[in-house]
Amino acid sequence: MTAPLRIGFIPLVDAAALIVAVDKGFTAAEGLEVELVREVSWSNVRDKLNIGLFDAAHLLAPVAIASSLGLGHIKVPIAAPFNLGINGNAITVSPVLYAALMEQIDGDRFDPMATAKALAKVVAIRRKAGADPLTFGMTFPFSTHNYQLRFWMAAAGVDPDEDVRLVVLPPPFMVDSLRSGHVDAFCVGAPWNSIAVDLGIGHILHFVSDILERAAEKVLAVRQVWADKHPDVVAALVRAAVKAAEFIEGPANLDEATRILAQPERIGVDPEVIQRSLTGRLKISPDGTARESGRYLLVGREGAGRPDPVQAAWLYAQMVRWGQTPLSPEAVKTAMAVFRPDLYDAALGRSGDGQPGAPFSAFAGPAFDVGDLAGYLASFEVGRRAF
Incomplete structure (x- = not known):
């Protein structure tokens, strides 16, 4: 020993x-x-x-x-x-931002290029209206979450350092930050995306496997x-x-x-929420809409x-x-x-x-x-x- x-x-x-x-x-x-x-x-x-x-x-x-x-x-x-x-990560957005993206989207809502282009339109509309930039939470400057958010946004010309705000939050604090309105969206690992959906305060927009296969x-x-x-x-x-x-x-x-x-x-969360993450069968919207992916998380x-x-x-x-x-x-x-x-x-x-x-x-x-x-x-x- x-x-x-x-x-x-x-x-x-x-x-x-x-x-x-x-x-x-x-x-x-x-x-x-x-x-x-x-x-x-x-x-x-x-x-x-x-x-x-x-x-x-x-x-x-x-x-x-x-x-x-x-x-x-x-x-x-x-x-x-x-x-x-x-x-194992996902991008979760507030109901307000989700509605704005769906209003601007042209194409499949599960296509990251379509949602990135919709985000670019939302950013432009907000800038023209004089609104504050959207705020996205991620877990650390040197994190996959940071790079995955940036890769997705930048593919449609959104500059993550100029067009939006990226802020660092510990994973367990993401949900409360979304609920309080301190962030409009976040990228984090399981189970915190599912917790936001279950509370009715978030929509899972993308699994990271939509952005990077592996x-x-x-x-x-x-x-x-x-x-x-x-x-x-x-x-x-x-x-x-x-x-x-x-x-x-x-x-x-x-x-x-x-x-x-x-x-x-x-x-320290409900076993059923963890089981969803391990099986890749996730509820992605508060209305119960579900999505399944065998690539959501590979252990x-x-x-x-x-x-x-x-x-x-x-x-x-x-x-x-x-x-x-x-x-x-x-x-x-x-x-x-x-x-x-x-x-x-x-x-x-x-x-x-x-x-x-x-x-x-x-x-x-x-x-x-x-x-x-x-x-x-x-x-x-x-x-x-x-x-």
Whole structure:
């Protein structure tokens, strides 16, 4: 038995594999004693991981990259040997904004280009009327939520730094901020979009899988120096997380998994809401309109747990596009090295040979070419490149 591990997490459904690994006993079976610590904000999780108060963490994938590059905070190299979630975010808008978008839309309301063009029209109407810019909540400057919102808006010419306001809010505070009118919309992970719909104060406009077919969302993160000192512990954590993800994805285990996740000290919401997120069958409007997608959130299936460095490169490219850092060949390598399929494969006793990542696909823009980030970025009309 190793010394007890302290692992931080945010109450989100994509922490499922980590929570189930501990509460179902998969970590104990690997000889690990783990204390899960529930946090509210990503800055708390990042800071406690970086200074060693946490041994590991449920962490935003871009935060792991930013920390390794020294962006926005001190430089602490991070290793991510397991993907806790692929996709899982959604964009939720207030009833007022939803009505405005539907009034302007030309096309399928589930087509992100159609809604982005409708947003551009709403922005122009509000500007002409002298109204305040729309305010969108997202969870962190270095977050998938930030980049997904920006990618969607900018595809129709909406400048996220000039035409709207983007504000940072911890995930559990999104719903109250929408209810109070402090934001007009937000992008957040499950279950908070569903909570807003159930309360009658929001419409889920898009699943992130409408915008990016396969987007790395959260990772199991450890400090690189800690991983180097404790390779056996890292491998044990990966194996426990893989077993938990397999358990969660088993239809016969769904009720038990959701009960575990719904505990007050874990995610702390109704099990039925969590179950919707895990099955991809979500109510998207207060009137009961529902939508189903097998790609809403991937916890373990379709190889979701194995980190893909190409995903890290895309996230780094977004940091460059929006002026958070200049483009650098060395930085690209550093970013891609954060995602560690080698550690994942070693933990499971597998060979990584011949296991390329899934193709990266988005609803707009050119094909992503990790070998030509400059050309990829130059193709976008809206951006804040720092060079």
